[in-house]
Amino acid sequence: MTNSFKRVVTTLLTATLLAGCTGSKSSANLKAGTYTASAEGKNGDVTVQVEFDTSSIKSVTVTEQNETPDIAGGALQQIPEEIVKQQSVAVDTVSGATLTSTAIINAVKDTIKQAGGNDDTFTAKQEATKKEKQTYEADIAIVGAGAAGLSAALRATEAGMHVIVLEKAASIGFSNGAVAGGPATAANQVQAAEGQEVSVETLFKKQYAWSRGTVNALLLKKIVEEGGPLIDDMVNMGLQATLRPDNYGAGFRARLRLTVKGEERFKFIQDYVEQQGGEFLFNTTGEHVVLNDDGIVTGVTGTTSDGTPIEVNAKAVLLSTGGYLGNKALLAEKFGDLGIVPLGSTLSTGDGIAMAKEAGGVEEKNSFSLIFNEFAGENEKSDGWQKNDNLKYAIYGGLLVNGNGDRFMNEEIMATKPLAGGEETLRQGYFYSIIDQSYLEGMSTVGIYDYLGQPADWYVGKMTQEGKILNATGEQLDTAIEQGWAFKADTIEELAEKVNMPDLVDTVNTYNTMAANKQDTLFYKSPYFLTPISTGPFYAFQYQSSAWGTLGGVKVDDQLRVITNDFKAIPGLYAAGVDAGSAFTTPYYDNEGAAFGTSLSSGSLAGKEMAKYVQEAK
Secondary structure, eight states: OOGGGGSSSOOEEEEEOOTTOOOOOOOSOOOOEEEEEEEEOSSSEEEEEEEEOSSSEEEEEEEEOOOOHHHHHHHHHHHHHHHHHHTSSOOOOOTTOHHHHHHHHHHHHHHHHHTTOOTTTTOOOOOOOOOOOEEEEOSEEEEOOSHHHHHHHHHHHHTTOOEEEEOSSSSTTSSHHHHSSOOBOSSOHHHHHTTOOOOHHHHHHHHHHHHTTOSOHHHHHHHHHHHHHHHHHHHHHTOOEEEOOOTTOOSSOOBEEEOOOGGGTTHHHHHHHHHTTOEEEOSEEEEEEEEOTTSOEEEEEEEETTSOEEEEEOSEEEEOOOOSTTOHHHHHHHHOSSOOEEOSOTTOOSHHHHHHHHTTBOBOGGGOEEEEOSSOOBOTTSSOTTTOGGGGGGGTTSOEEOTTSOBOSOTHHHHHOHHHHHHHHHTTSSEEEEEEHHHHHHHTTTOHHHHTTOOTTOHHHHHHTTTOOOOOSTHHHHHHHHHTSEEEESSHHHHHHHTTOTTHHHHHHHHHHHHHHTOOTTTOOOGGGOOOOOSSSEEEEEEBOEEEEEEOOBOBOTTOEEEBTTSOEEEEEEEOGGGBGGGOOSSOOSSTTHHHHHHHHHHHHHHHHHHHHHHHHO
C-alpha cells in the first residue's frame, strides 16, 4: 500500500448494497439520503459517509482517516463491506485493528440516528452458519508470520519443503517484526560495507555474558551464527537495510535499521514462498497441535475469522506467534494486576505457548519478562509517550519513587540501560518521577543532556538525548494533570498528600542532601544525576511499565524442538522467536535489537531443522 492511502480526505473503500444481498433489512421508516459522521479511531477521527433508502443501508464509504495503512487496511475495507452485506452494525471487528473497526461502526451508528433510526435499528446479528472444515496438506505448518515465522518459511522453502503459514492478521504487516526498528545480528554485508563487521564471537559473548547462564548456550550460539547469512540472503532478495549507531554502548554496531515498515518489509519472502507453491492462510488463528497415538506431530488445527475450521496435515509444526502482549490475563498472572501498557502487537495472545503446553511442552520458568520502552514511561490514562513529553522523565536518571514515596532503584539504570532496566519498575506497579519547576523548565528549554551539564560519562545521553528538548509545559502539562497521571503542588508536603505518599517528604529531604553533597549514599548513582528538588511548584508523574513485546516461552533444545517435563523432544514440534523461552534472558538483553535479531535468526534455524527432520522421516 502507498503512503497516499494514509492521507486524510481520501475517498475510498465504498461498500455498495448489491442486488440479491441477503442481509436482513430494518423495518424502520428512514429518511432516505446520505449522511456523514465521525468517531475516534487509533490515530484520530475516522469519517464515514452512509447512504440510506427508506429501509436499508445502501453504501458505507470511509471518506477521511489517518490510520496506519498496514494495520488498519483490513478494517477500512472489511467493516464497511460487512455492514452493508449484513445490514447490521453488529459485525465482528478485524483482528489487530479493533480501534479502527469500532470507529467505523460507531460513526455508522451516528448516521443511522441522523436518518431517523434509533439504538435498535440495524443491530440484528446474522446467525452464524456452521462452516465446513477446510483441510490442507503440507510438509511444514508454521503458526505466525512474524520475524521468526517468515524466516523459517524462507529456509524451509529453500530446502524444498511445501510450507503453509497460518497468520491471525490480515497480512504479514501486523507483527512486531514488520514495524520494529531493526535486528542485531553478526557478520553481515551491511556491516562489512561500513567496515563495522561484528563477529559471531563478539555478539555471542555479549549476549551470553548478560544472560548469566539462564539461556541455552548451544542454542544461542547457533542462533547468532544464523544471523549473518540470513541477512545477506534477505538483502540479496530485496531487504532494505542500513547500519545503526551504537546508541547504548554495546561496543559494536550489530543493529541494522530496516527502512521499510509494514507489509512491504518482508513481502519478498511471502512472494518467494508462494512462488514455490507455499501458502499463507491469513485471518486464521492456530489453536491445537495434532499428535498421533505415538505422540508424534501430524499437523495443526485452527479457525478463520469467519468461523471456518481448518486443519493442516503436516510432518512438522513451528509455533512462532510472537508472545503474549495482547493477553491481559497472562500478563497479570506473570506480572501482577496493574496492567502493562502495550506498545507492540496485541494480536500476540500467547497462542503458541498454550499450544505447546497442551501438546506436552513446559514453560522455561526463568524466562518471563518484557522488552521495555526505552524512550519513556507510560500510563494507560494518557494519549501515549509519543504525544505527551511528560512521560519521558522516567528514563532521565532523576528521582523515582514507589507508591509509598520511597526510592526503590538506582535510577541511572533507566538512563543507561532502559531496555533492561525496566525490570526494576515492573516490581513496583505504579512508579513516579518527582521533579521541581527548575527541572521542568530545563527539559523544555535545553533538554536533559545540557541540563545535567553534558556529562562525558553519560554515553547513552550524548547518543540519544543531546539536543532533545521536550514540549512538556503548557497544554501537554495541563492535559497530563486533567487525565489524572500528573500532579502539581506548591510544596512537597502538599504533593505528598495529593499522591498519598507517606514517605515522600523524608525521601525528598534525604535526596536533596545527597544532591548537595553530590554523593548518592543509597544506590550510588553517578553524581551528575543528583539534581535538587527545591524550586516550587513540584510535580509527580505516575507511570506504568510499558513494553514493545514479551519475553518468556516454552523450553526448547538447541534444535528448537519443544521439550517435555522429562526433557524429551516432542517429535515434529518446534518453537521460535519469543515463544522459545530458552533463547531469551530476563532481564532483556542490554544490546538493542536483540529480540528482533534473535527471533529472525531462530526462525532461520528452525526452518532448516524442520526441513532436515521431514527429509529424514520420509
